[in-house]
Amino acid sequence: MEHPVVTLSYDPVSGRGLYSHAADIPMTVWIRIRQQAQRMLGSGVQYGERSLSMPWPSCLNLLRTMSSLQLKLGFRFVTDSSSEERVKQFLDNFRSVARQDSATQEFSSIAGIDQALSNVGWDHEKRQLRSYQSANLNHLIRLANGANFSVPGAGKTTVSFALHLLLQDKVDFLIVVGPASAYPAWKSVMSECLRENAPTHIRAPFCHLTGGKNKIEKLLQTNHRRFFITYEQLVKVDQIIAQFLSTNATHLILDESHRMKEGYLVKRGRMLMDMAHLAKRRDILSGTPMPQSASDMQSQLDFLWPGVGLGARIDRGEAPRSVLGNLYVRTTKSDLGLPDRILNFVNVPMHREHLALYLVLCNEVRSRASNLRRGNAGLHLASARKSVMRVLQAATVPEVLINAFGSGEPQNISLLQAAIDAGPSLRILHAVEMARELAKKGEKVLIWTIFTAAVETLLVLLRDLNPAVLYGKNGQRPDTDPQSKEGNLNKFKNDPSCWVMVANPAAAAEGISLHMHCHHAIYVDRSYNATHYLQSIDRIHRLGLLPGTETHIYILRNLLPAFEPSIDTAVARRLETKISNLQRLLDDEDLHQLSLDEQSAPSAVDKDIDPLDIDDLIKEIESAERQKTEQSTKIS
Numbered sequence: 001m002e003h004p005v006v007t008l009s010y011d012p013v014s015g016r017g018l019y020s021h022a023a024d025i026p027m028t029v030w031i032r033i034r035q036q037a038q039r040m041l042g043s044g045v046q047y048g049e050r051s052l053s054m055p056w057p058s059c060l061n062l063l064r065t066m067s068s069l070q071l072k073l074g075f076r077f078v079t080d081s082s083s084e085e086r087v088k089q090f091l092d093n094f095r096s097v098a099r100q101d102s103a104t105q106e107f108s109s110i111a112g113i114d115q116a117l118s119n120v121g122w123d124h125e126k127r128q129l130r131s132y133q134s135a136n137l138n139h140l141i142r143l144a145n146g147a148n149f150s151v152p153g154a155g156k157t158t159v160s161f162a163l164h165l166l167l168q169d170k171v172d173f174l175i176v177v178g179p180a181s182a183y184p185a186w187k188s189v190m191s192e193c194l195r196e197n198a199p200t201h202i203r204a205p206f207c208h209l210t211g212g213k214n215k216i217e218k219l220l221q222t223n224h225r226r227f228f229i230t231y232e233q234l235v236k237v238d239q240i241i242a243q244f245l246s247t248n249a250t251h252l253i254l255d256e257s258h259r260m261k262e263g264y265l266v267k268r269g270r271m272l273m274d275m276a277h278l279a280k281r282r283d284i285l286s287g288t289p290m291p292q293s294a295s296d297m298q299s300q301l302d303f304l305w306p307g308v309g310l311g312a313r314i315d316r317g318e319a320p321r322s323v324l325g326n327l328y329v330r331t332t333k334s335d336l337g338l339p340d341r342i343l344n345f346v347n348v349p350m351h352r353e354h355l356a357l358y359l360v361l362c363n364e365v366r367s368r369a370s371n372l373r374r375g376n377a378g379l380h381l382a383s384a385r386k387s388v389m390r391v392l393q394a395a396t397v398p399e400v401l402i403n404a405f406g407s408g409e410p411q412n413i414s415l416l417q418a419a420i421d422a423g424p425s426l427r428i429l430h431a432v433e434m435a436r437e438l439a440k441k442g443e444k445v446l447i448w449t450i451f452t453a454a455v456e457t458l459l460v461l462l463r464d465l466n467p468a469v470l471y472g473k474n475g476q477r478p479d480t481d482p483q484s485k486e487g488n489l490n491k492f493k494n495d496p497s498c499w500v501m502v503a504n505p506a507a508a509a510e511g512i513s514l515h516m517h518c519h520h521a522i523y524v525d526r527s528y529n530a531t532h533y534l535q536s537i538d539r540i541h542r543l544g545l546l547p548g549t550e551t552h553i554y555i556l557r558n559l560l561p562a563f564e565p566s567i568d569t570a571v572a573r574r575l576e577t578k579i580s581n582l583q584r585l586l587d588d589e590d591l592h593q594l595s596l597d598e599q600s601a602p603s604a605v606d607k608d609i610d611p612l613d614i615d616d617l618i619k620e621i622e623s624a625e626r627q628k629t630e631q632s633t634k635i636s
Contacts, residue, residue: 003076006033008059010083012246015274017059017083020051029073037062055274060090060307086277090307093144097308097327110134113166120165121198132336133159136329141166145282145304147257147328149289149586152535153513153542154331156285157185157255161193163283164251165202171251171280174226175241176206177272178255181485181511183208183228186255201225213237220244231259231268238271245278252276254303256510257284258291258531263299263311273299277306287538290582291531294320297585320585332588336543341551347559348430350395353422355560357401357415358394362565365391391567394419395558396427396525397453424457427556431524432461434554438520439465439499444492446514447502448536449524458502458524465499468492470508493517505532508539515540515551522554526571530578563627 004025009018019037021030030050037045037052040061046053054062063077070076079087113134114124129137133155140146140163148156164174176186187206194203207224209216216237220227234241245252254260254272263269276282282304290296297320298311304327313323350358365387393400398419435445449455455471468488481487489512492501501518505527518540526533541551557568582588 003070003074004029005076005078006030007078007080008063008083008087009080010056010059010086012082015056015242015246015278016053017056018051018053019059019062020048023050025075029075032069032073033062033066036066040065056086056277057273057302057306060087060277061309061312063087063090064094064307064309093305094308096144097305097310110138113137116166117162120168121194121202122162122165123193123195123198127158127193129158129162130155132331133162136331137162137166139326139329140283143327147284147286147289147300147304147324148330149286149328150331151287151333151336151542151588152538153515153544154336155543156287157182157189158193160253160283160285161186161189164253167251167281168202171249172225173244173248173250174253175245175250175279176226176228176253176255177231177234178228178253179259179510180230182255183230185511186228209233209237213240216240235268235271238275242275242278245275249280250278251281251283252279253282254284254300257286257300257303258289258296260299260303261291261296263302269299272303273306276303288531288534288582290320290585291529292578293581297324321587324585330586330588332586333541334589338541338543338545339549339551341537341541341553344552344554346430346434346554346556348427348556349559350426351419351422353415353418354394354398354425355564357398357419358391358558358567359564360415361387361391361394362567388567392525392527392571393451395567396425396449397451397457398425400451400453424461427524427558428454428457428461430556431522432458434522435462435465435500443520444498444518445500446518446521446540447500447524448505448521448526449502450505450527450532451525452504454524455502455504462500462502466491466495466497468495468498468501469503470501470512471504472507474507503536505529505536508536510535512539513542513544515542515545519549520552520554522556524556526555526568526575528571528574530575530582533575534579534582563631565623 004022006019006021006025006029009020010016011018019033034045034047034052037054037058041054041058044054044058067077110131114122114129117129118124136148136150136159140148140159146163148159150156150159164171176182178186183206187208190203190205204225206226206228207219207222209219209227209229210233211219213236216229216233217240220240229237229241244250260269260272263273284300284304286300289300294314298314301310301314301323302308304310310323314320365384390401398416401416402420431447435447438445447458449458452471452473455469459467459469468491470485470488474483474485474488482491485507488501491498492514493516501514521537521540523536537553541553545551558566560566
């Protein structure tokens with residue numbers, strides 16, 4: 001007996017799928033399918049009398065979860081001409097993920113890779129792939145879609161470009177999505193890797209998609225074959241890019257892919273997830289793919305393998321390392337042969353006025369954040385984050401809190417005024433002193449701080465060292481402007497009178513290399529953002545260091561009286577947890593050592609603070625309070 005069918009169709013205009021049924025299907029079956037779609041997607045489903053419409057990746061998820069019930073419920077899924085090829089590709093991907101190897105192409109030796117690259121114009125004299133790069137390339141070419149989680153400086157851009165060249169018979173275009181800081185590396189990769197006599201279409205330069213909707217639409221209609229677009233710009237023209245992907249065989253690469261970790265919770269992630277299936281091949285690049293927690297991997301894996309359900313496995317609690325299997329490559333700092341960095345924790349006392357304000361704000365965290373423990377996270381998380389940020393500010397730049405207190409807090413206002421009158425924090429003054437001492441020895445210094453106010457204070461105090469600066473106020477100036485990001489980088493690298501660079505990790509943690517010019521980094525403060533911390537270290541500790549070079553990292557921390565809570569300890573503890581999670585995912589000994597460094601450290605931004613970060617600080621405050629009480633009891 002022939003079972004009634006549910007037909008899956010695809011609409012190339014909207015990028016959505018449509019399930020429809022004939023009149024003979026039992027309503028109990030159709031209700032079961034509707035219920036499953038509702039559980040998976042909620043408001044993302046559009047209901048018709050005999051149909052269900054949803055984004056194509058969601059259609060694939062529904063197909064995967066309901067296929068095993070076809071025989072039991074007495075129906076079967078079928079495709080039509082609009083969906084047949086896409087479903088076939090999905091099933092191929094599903095099987096290849098299960099095998100952890102799709103063998104789309106394979107080379108028996110490194111020589112085979114070198115020869116294939118030579119055939120398309122690669123210049124082995126200018127850019128000979130290192131052994132680990134060739135090994136990564138050989139693994140990635142065997143996968144239908146790939147992830148490169150190598151450390152900064154390992155050549156992710158070079159390997160990805162080589163991979164793209166080896167896919168010339170499968171794709172016609174390349175689109176790279178990344179932060180603006182990544183564009184120079186992609187722009188220069190062709191001149192660095194290709195022979196001058198390589199075919200014209202192989203040497204096609206990157207076209208930077210900027211200038212708004214109309215201009216980008218016209219640029220995509222030119223003869224360019226390779227494009228770069230920032231995440232911020234992509235959000236504004238997602239329909240144009242989706243239309244291009246749907247009508248052209250395109251290789252889509254996400255550089256710094258952890259920037260889409262929020263997935264469907266934000267427009268950037270939702271847009272990328274919905275258009276992923278349109279690309280002929282997808283690759284993601286990130287040295288820190290899981291900066292906060294296991295959930296960071298869900299959206300990235302679902303982007304790579306739409307409908308396969310890898311993200312759902314993580315959501316059910318399966319370890320990301322188990323889910324990821326062999327679907328990625330990773331080159332570690334040990335693979336690069338880098339010497340260990342030298343980490344120094346430097347305890348700095350606080351002005352008494354700063355300490356008084358700091359302790360008041362610590363108590364505010366405890367009172368405001370207690371609601372989080374009672375299950376009111378959604379309502380009170382923003383307030384708790386604000387309180388934690390104020391503690392971080394009080395530890396380094398208390399003067400920025402001038403507008404934080406209301407008229408109903410006269411005692412706090414007087415404390416704040418006293419803190420302001422005390423002048424710059426001793427942490428900032430100590431960083432200035434350290435920078436001057438290193439400059440006297442002929443050493444350039446990189447100073448990191450998460451606060452704009454601290455950046456600007458340091459620039460004033462270090463005028464005699466002619467500082468360069470990288471922070472948000474560099475803006476989008478032309479590279480020729482001395483005040484631009486490039487202008488400040490050139491100043492730090494090439495001006496012999498410039499001894500220090502002051503930088504904000506949010507603006508400068510990605511896309512710059514200073515390891516040939518600077519071997520000392522001072523952290524005035526740190527945030528809960530593990531990605532910013534790890535990537536900022538990599539600015540001066542990366543491939544290319546000369547033999548015998550020592551890289552010194554100095555982390556400043558407040559030296560507090562006995563039994564007082566330490567925001568530095570709380571931040572270090574949470575960074576240790578996040579780095580440990582990443583280490584378990586990537587099996588990287590260097591990350592393990594960084595985690596141990598945080599554990600062994602002496603006691604002593606906004607959206608990056610999650611509820612667990614706040615809860616840990618509360619524990620630190622309450623622990624200090626208990627110790628003080630116990631000590632008082634002993635004395636009495």
